[in-house]
Amino acid sequence: MSVSSESVLALPAASERQRRLFGIGMTAPGALATSVLVLFALGVVLFLGFRTNDGSLLGGAFTLDNFKAALTDPLYATVILRSLAIAGLVTLATVVTAYPVAYYLAFHAGKHRALLLFIVTLPFWTSYLLRVFAWKVVLAFNGVLNSALMTAGITSEPILAFLNTPAAVVITLAHAYAAFAILPIYVALENVPRSLIEAAEDLGARPTAIFRKIILPISMPGVMAAALVVFVPTVGDYVTPALVGGPNSTMIGSMIQAQFGKANDWPFGAALSVIVMLVILAVVVVARRADKRFGSRT
Amino acid sequence: MDGSTTRTMLRRAAGLATIIASLATPALAADKLTYFTWSGYELPDFNKSFLGAHPDGVEASVFSDDDEAFTKVKAGFHPDLAHPCYDKIARWNKEGLLQPIDTKRIKNWDTIFPVFKNLADIQAGDGKVWMVPWDWGNTSILYRTDLVKDPAPSWNLLWDKQYSGRIATIDAVHDTPVVAALLAGVSPFDMSAEELEKVAAKLREQRPLLRAYTTDMTSVEQSLASGELVAAMTWNASATTLKKQGVKVEFMKPKEGMLTWSCGFVMLKDAKNIDLAYDFINSRLEGASGKELITQYGYGSASSAAFALVPKEELDRLQLPAEPDEVLKSTVFTGPMKQNDDLAKMFEKVKAGG
Numbered sequence: 296m297s298v299s300s301e302s303v304l305a306l307p308a309a310s311e312r313q314r315r316l317f318g319i320g321m322t323a324p325g326a327l328a329t330s331v332l333v334l335f336a337l338g339v340v341l342f343l344g345f346r347t348n349d350g351s352l353l354g355g356a357f358t359l360d361n362f363k364a365a366l367t368d369p370l371y372a373t374v375i376l377r378s379l380a381i382a383g384l385v386t387l388a389t390v391v392t393a394y395p396v397a398y399y400l401a402f403h404a405g406k407h408r409a410l411l412l413f414i415v416t417l418p419f420w421t422s423y424l425l426r427v428f429a430w431k432v433v434l435a436f437n438g439v440l441n442s443a444l445m446t447a448g449i450t451s452e453p454i455l456a457f458l459n460t461p462a463a464v465v466i467t468l469a470h471a472y473a474a475f476a477i478l479p480i481y482v483a484l485e486n487v488p489r490s491l492i493e494a495a496e497d498l499g500a501r502p503t504a505i506f507r508k509i510i511l512p513i514s515m516p517g518v519m520a521a522a523l524v525v526f527v528p529t530v531g532d533y534v535t536p537a538l539v540g541g542p543n544s545t546m547i548g549s550m551i552q553a554q555f556g557k558a559n560d561w562p563f564g565a566a567l568s569v570i571v572m573l574v575i576l577a578v579v580v581v582a583r584r585a586d587k588r589f590g591s592r593t
Numbered sequence: 594m595d596g597s598t599t600r601t602m603l604r605r606a607a608g609l610a611t612i613i614a615s616l617a618t619p620a621l622a623a624d625k626l627t628y629f630t631w632s633g634y635e636l637p638d639f640n641k642s643f644l645g646a647h648p649d650g651v652e653a654s655v656f657s658d659d660d661e662a663f664t665k666v667k668a669g670f671h672p673d674l675a676h677p678c679y680d681k682i683a684r685w686n687k688e689g690l691l692q693p694i695d696t697k698r699i700k701n702w703d704t705i706f707p708v709f710k711n712l713a714d715i716q717a718g719d720g721k722v723w724m725v726p727w728d729w730g731n732t733s734i735l736y737r738t739d740l741v742k743d744p745a746p747s748w749n750l751l752w753d754k755q756y757s758g759r760i761a762t763i764d765a766v767h768d769t770p771v772v773a774a775l776l777a778g779v780s781p782f783d784m785s786a787e788e789l790e791k792v793a794a795k796l797r798e799q800r801p802l803l804r805a806y807t808t809d810m811t812s813v814e815q816s817l818a819s820g821e822l823v824a825a826m827t828w829n830a831s832a833t834t835l836k837k838q839g840v841k842v843e844f845m846k847p848k849e850g851m852l853t854w855s856c857g858f859v860m861l862k863d864a865k866n867i868d869l870a871y872d873f874i875n876s877r878l879e880g881a882s883g884k885e886l887i888t889q890y891g892y893g894s895a896s897s898a899a900f901a902l903v904p905k906e907e908l909d910r911l912q913l914p915a916e917p918d919e920v921l922k923s924t925v926f927t928g929p930m931k932q933n934d935d936l937a938k939m940f941e942k943v944k945a946g947g
Contacts (some may be wrong), residue, residue, distance in 0.1 A: 314620040350688065352668070370947030436821030455758055455821065459804050542803050545945040557660040557766065559667075559934055 343565035352564045361566035371550070371567065375574060378546040381464055381536075382529040388469040389525045390518055393476035397517075398510075400477070401484035412481075415474050423471060427538050430467045434458040434539065459541030467539050468529050476521035483517020484510070519586040524577060530575055547571050599794075606699055626869040629662060630676035631856070633830070638885040643876035650869065657808040658765050659856075660937060666690055666861070669892045673864040674873060678856040682714045682724050683941050685859060692862045693721035698871045701878040704898040706917050707857050714929055722858040724884075725874055726895035728886055731924060732768055732852035734845040735832050736824035737817060748772050748847045749825055750797075751821045757802045761813055761825040762945070764806040766937045767927050768826060768852065770796065773843040775849045775925065791938060806944050817842060832899045833891030833911060844912065846923070853924040855895065860868075893917060 307315075334556075344361055346354025365371045375468050418426060431544070433439045434457040441453040487510055489585060495505045533548030547567065554564025613815060627636070628651050635653035637644055644650065656662040659677040666675065667688055677685060683933060685691055696702045697720060702710075709726035717723050734750055740759075744750045751760055751772070761911075762769045774781035774796040779788040804822060813830050816822040818840045832844035845851075858874050860867070883899020886892050891911045894900065900908070900915040914920055930936060 368942075368947065370942055370945060373947075374945050435819070436816065437819040453821075455804075458821075541805055542800055542944060543946070550945055552942065556664050557658065557939045558666055558941045559660070560938060 297409070316523045339558055340565045340568055342561050344569045345566075346562045348560045348562045353416045361563045362570070364563065365566050365570055371547075371570075374545060374547050375571065377461075377534070377544075378430075378530050378548070378571075379574070379578070381461055381468075381544065381546060382526050382532075383545075384465045385468040385472065385529045386522050386526045388465060389472050390480075391467070392520055393473055393480055393521060396473075397477050397480035397484055398551075400481050401487075415477050418473060422536070424538075426471055427467055427535060429472065431458065431539060433551065434463050434466070458539060459544075461540060461544040463539040464536050464544045464546075467535050471527065471535075472525045475524045479524065480514060483514040483520075487513045489547040507559070516586060519582060523582055526578070527575055529569060605809065624866065624869070625649070626674065626866050626873050627672040628653045628674045629666070629670070629672040630655055631869070632657050632786065633639065633890070634676060636885070636889070638889070639882050640873060640876040641882065642879060643873050646806075646876075647869065653874065660766060660933075663688075671861055671863055673861060673866045673870050675859050675861060676727070676856055677724075677859060678854050678927070679712055679714065679724065679726070680927045680929050680933075682856070682859070684933060686714075686723055690861050690862055691723050693717035693719075693723060694725055694858070694860050694871075694874070696720050696722055696725075698875075699725060699878065700875050701880075701896055701898055704878070704880075704896045706895060707895060708918050708921065709895045710858075712855070715857075724859050725878070725884075726855050727859040727877055728831050728857070728892050729734060729853060729855040729895060730890075730892040731741070731844075731920070732763070732826065732828055732854065732927075733772065733847060735817060735827040735835070735842050737820065737822075737840045738843050739821040740820060744845070746848050747844055748776055748849050750804065750845070750930075751826060752776070752799050754802060756823050758804055760802055760824040761805045761807060761816065761822050762799070762803060762825045764808050766940055767854065767930065769806070769934050770940050771852060771925070771927065771930075772826070772849075773799070781925075781930060782928055786826070789932060789935060792936070793939050796872055796940065800943060800946070816914050828892075829911075830890040830892060830912075833889075850923060850925040852927050853921055854927040857895065868917060887913065888913065 302578070312381060343354060345357050345359065347356050347358045347360070350357035368372055400408060400411055400415075431438070435441070436453050436455065436458065440457060441450075444450045491509050491513075495509055500508070530546075531548040531551075533552045536544045536546045536549055551564050551567045551571070554560045554561065554567060558564075603775055603871060619806065626647075630653060632655035640651070642749070654672070656665070659681050662675060662677060663681060663685060665674075666685075667690070682691075694717075702725075705726055709729065711728070712724075715724040715726070717724045734748065736744060736750065741750070741756065744753075750756070751762055753760075770792055771781040774784065774788075777791040777795045778787075779791055781792075784792065788879075805812075805829045810827060810831050813822065813825050813827060814834055815833060817831075818838065820828030827844075829844060832842060835842045858870075859878070860870055864870055878896050880898035880902045883896050884902040886894050887899060887903050888907065891913060893913055897915075903915075904917075908915055
């Protein structure tokens with residue numbers, strides 16, 4: 296069924312009122328979701344962070360103690376730094392491994408590009424927990440990796456250091472977020488004007504020089520976007536450390552979860568969340584500054 | 594768009610809302626009992642007669658720690674029945690989450706061992722109780738007899754540097770911190786601030802040696818079976834499971850005492866399906882149901898009717914005396930902990946390295 300161009304033209308011009316109603320109708324769902332699900336929720340968290348814990352849902356009275364405790368106890372600084380370090384390593388590992396994949400997709404995949412892009416997103420068809428458990432199977436004491444190493448005669452005893460370590464958390468998260476990094480970098484590489492590359496080739500630039508001077512700088516906004524997309528959610532992750540990390544990989548997300556769960560101290564958990572959000576905000580601001588240097592439009 | 598079309602649209606929207614509401618309501622008011630319990634406790638074998646009378650009549654959701662269950666219920670999750678352990682009853686009650694259960698409507702109430710029937714915190718007066726005890730069991734160290742040679746019978750095995758990195762412990766306040774308190778010579782159930790600090794010191798000493806703090810008993814069992822772990826704090830169900838699989842394990846009798854706990858059914862204040870809830874409790878207290886609990890998991894039933902159905906050899910094999918009083922002579926009963934919240938906060942900090 297198609298509408299001919301005449302009939303579209305024949306429609307009476309939309310009245311001012313109609314246009315306004317349409318505008319309101321289109322923005323209302325978004326505005327509602329933003330204000331209820333995001334702003335209101337954030338407001339509650341902020342409010343709760345300044346309350347005393349008397350066991351009730353919204354706390355007893357106003358206080359600064361939660362923030363004082365969180366900021367003066369070195370434990371929380373340690374755990375936040377640990378989370379930043381783990382998330383930083385995950386980001387680095389993800390971006391460094393995603394870049395070649397995206398590069399291949401953008402420049403060499405040819406007619407198989409659609410198929411390869413599809414394969415990149417394939418792991419996301421299964422639940423995140425299943426992927427974590429798959430890594431457990433690989434890294435476990437009697438798992439795939441240890442069995443392979445022993446069969447190959449490289450080790451004689453299973454290595455304990457794979458599972459329940461921060462390294463396991465980094466590997467699992469890096470794999471889980473791979474597609475989130477590949478796609479923005481791929482889009483950035485797609486937008487590198489081919490004419491620039493040809494011009495450089497004509498002028499006798501070697502492939503490494505072309506990569507360093509043209510492709511990498513132009514794709515940098517994509518790399519930055521990928522890094523942020525991976526970094527921000529991984530800082531607060533708590534499922535992965537709980538499943539594959541040992542006692543030394545407790546991240547700040549686990550601590551916040553514990554305050555809302557076992558420890559039954561919601562106000563303190565809210566204060567911790569606010570602090571973590573501010574820390575992430577600071578990191579994002581720094582990253583945006585760096586991003587601007589590469590002429591990003593975002 | 595003029596006024597009349599706006600009205601038509603509003604009417605249509607209202608109509609649509611009514612349809613959606615009418616679709617949603619039956620789902621909410623379904624006559625199904627909602628039951629919130631420990632993972633593994635939702636087995637249909639435990640309430641066969643209930644399912645016979647009410648096919649598909651129960652909707653279970655599970656938790657792996659009753660402190661987490663408590664916060665979930667407090668935050669607005671309202672099942673009809675829940676299944677916390679005895680040490681938490683006072684806490685649930687203090688929040689006003691429970692309603693008393695009439696023992697006159699519990700057919701097998703008289704078969705429940707007096708030691709559980711007479712627990713202080715479950716008495717609601719006037720023939721009513723806050724919790725109907727259903728199960729009891731022990732917490733101890735499960736160790737590989739081939740990898741740990743003749744250990745001294747003591748909880749200190751979980752603090753033994755020899756086995757650094759090959760030990761796991763339970764991530765719940767009423768388990769690991771209680772044991773740490775016993776070893777520190779502090780009463781787990783009522784302690785001063787200095788004593789709490791002693792417990793914390795004991796827990797800090799253990800942390801570097803641990804492979805994991807966990808409530809995921811399946812993982813612990815697998816790790817013990819593979820030899821990744823040589824010893825772990827577990828409940829007796831894990832001992833039963835691994836012995837069935839032929840893994841060389843032993844459930845220790847520490848000289849400081851195993852921990853003995855008892856759990857049961859509580860009815861939430863705003864339970865909707867009260868009659869179903871009584872039917873369910875009655876079905877679970879039948880001897881045949883308790884027998885499943887004993888033979889499948891090696892946990893004790895709170896009802897003597899269940900023990901009557903299990904042969905003595907089987908009980909001996911499970912190291913489960915038919916008289917809980919006998920067990921309790923040598924074990925530490927996990928009662929209410931006055932400083933539960935402080936202990937929980939402290940334990941969380943120690944786990945994170947503080």
